[in-house]
Every structure is written in C-alpha cells, then in structure tokens.
Amino acid sequence: MRPRTTGPRALAALALLPAGLLAVGCGIQSTDVIAVGGPASASAVPPDADANGTVLYFAGPDGLMPVLRPARSGPQLPLLFAGPTKAEAAAGIRTELPPGRGASKLSLAQGMITVALDQDVAGLTPLAQQQIACTVAQSVAPGGDLKVTITGTDDHSSLSPLACPV
Template sequence: MRARTTAAVLVAGLLAAGCGIQGSDVIEAGGPAKVAVPSSTERSRALMYLVTPDGELAPVVRGQGFPAGYTVAPSAMVRMLLGGPNDRERAAGLRTEVPARERPELVGVEFGNGVVRVQLGGPVRSLSARARQQVVCTVEATQPPDQESRVELTGSDGALAPADCEIPRG
C-alpha cells in the first residue's frame, strides 16, 4: 500500500510540474494565408476581384447556387465590381481601388477577335494598375475555360492596351 501511495504522489508531482515546456510569447510564422483562385471548372458562381488588407487581389464569390458551369455575364459582374464591396466584404477588410468619386458607370461590353472590350463612362487612364486589374480579372473570370480573351478598357479618355489578368487561372 505504501508503494502505491508513493507512486501516486510521484505521478501527481510530475503532473503538477508539467512537462518542462516553458511559456513563450507569440511567434510570427509568416504572412497571411493566400487565397486560391477557383479553377475554371469551379466557376458555377459569380466571381469578382477585390483588394485584400495586404494589397493583393482576391476573388470574392457573389451569389451562389447557380447551375454547374454557369457564369454571370461580364456586364453584370463589372456593375457589381463598380458598386464596390458590400457590408460583409468591407467587414472582412476588402476594398476596391476604383475611387468612389471617379467610379465610372458601365456603358457596355463587346466581344471580338479574342478581346473583350469594356467601355466605361468615365476616364480609365487615371485608374491605378490594381484598379485596372480588378476589372480585367473580374471580366476574365466570366469567360469559358477554353476561351482565351484579353480585356481592353475604354473610357472617356481613350482605350488602354488589351491586358490579361495577372492572377493565374486554375
């Protein structure tokens, strides 16, 4: 009995002493997680691109429950993008680089010769490179997976050279 009591006291003492692991402060382990861009076969929802708190472009799902393979028209997605982030997206720290005071309205979208022309009702040359990429990537996300199209932005101050989304498609 005495051996059991001694063993129990030893075990309890060891447990009380812990494992010898010392406490430490929080250790930084790198930047935030990266967002994976959905592959073209996963595009059964509407995607638009917003700017994350660390300045990267990220796809944001707008609307769900579309039939498999369904994509929303480029004009509808550009209109959503020009409307800026919704309350949920803003609460997550997402934003747009298209300035609210200069946010142009969509005039139209045309297709031809491997180029999708997005005509905006305001100037496009004053848009930042990231704002331009927001529009380009949003439009490219609406295109069928087997269709390679460049996106040309046109506005009241002329046309920009056709561009590709700099975020690789899956």
C-alpha cells in the same frame, strides 16, 4: 606557502568558456540544397465558381483577390463598381475603383474583350485596371487567356490590353 586564490580575470575567463564553446558550433555540418520539384500552385477560383455565383476581383491585403458572391445577382461590372459588401470590407477587402456605373458596352472579338466605361479611365490605378480585367475575363471565359482593353470617355483614351495575372 599560501593557497592560491582565483582572481577576477580568471573567473571572467571561466564564465565565458561555455559561451565560447557554443560559438564554435555543435558539430552539425551544412548540407547542399536538395531539389524536389517546382513550387506549389493552386487555383484561387474554384473550377465550378461560375455555376455557384459571381466572381469579382477586389483588392485584398496582398493584392488582387477573387471574391465569390453567392448566386448570380446581376452583371459583374456594376457589382464590381459598387464595391465590397460590409462583410467583405470587414475582412480587409477593398476596391481601387472609383464609384461608377460600370460598363456601358462590352464586346468580344478575336480573343480580345473591350470594356467601354462611361467614365474617365486615365486615372485608374494598375490594381483597379486588374480588377476590371480579371472580373470581365472570368465572366466571359473562366480560366481562358483573354486580353482586356478598357476605354473611357476621356478623349477616347484606351488602356493597353491587359491579361489577368491570377
């Protein structure tokens, strides 16, 4: 009698055996989701930011982003419309606001801030509108719940009241 040799099919089957056993699983069973509370939250602007400088809102890699400029160096809107500094731009901070002079008039009445710009506002992107709304709301009432209306010179157009999402 002749000894039996293993053929190529048998060798292939033996080679695939460990992979097949791994595919079956290692005995770990699934578990249910365990609720442990709500999502974490944090304030993007420190509570004492107003005392330490000027808070401006620019466009960052993930949307609206507060930027703390050291020491009060003037009204917020002209600084906002001037855009990010070279260092801020190098860090990926940008603006969606067109170059301009900022607000020509700012008024507060019954929890509503009105910003009258000396330029057209119809073409402002939603992020540009948020930049203005958040910068103004932060300067008037940090952490408050104020609405901001933006008006411009383009045929008395007015952007509906905005709240700061940050």
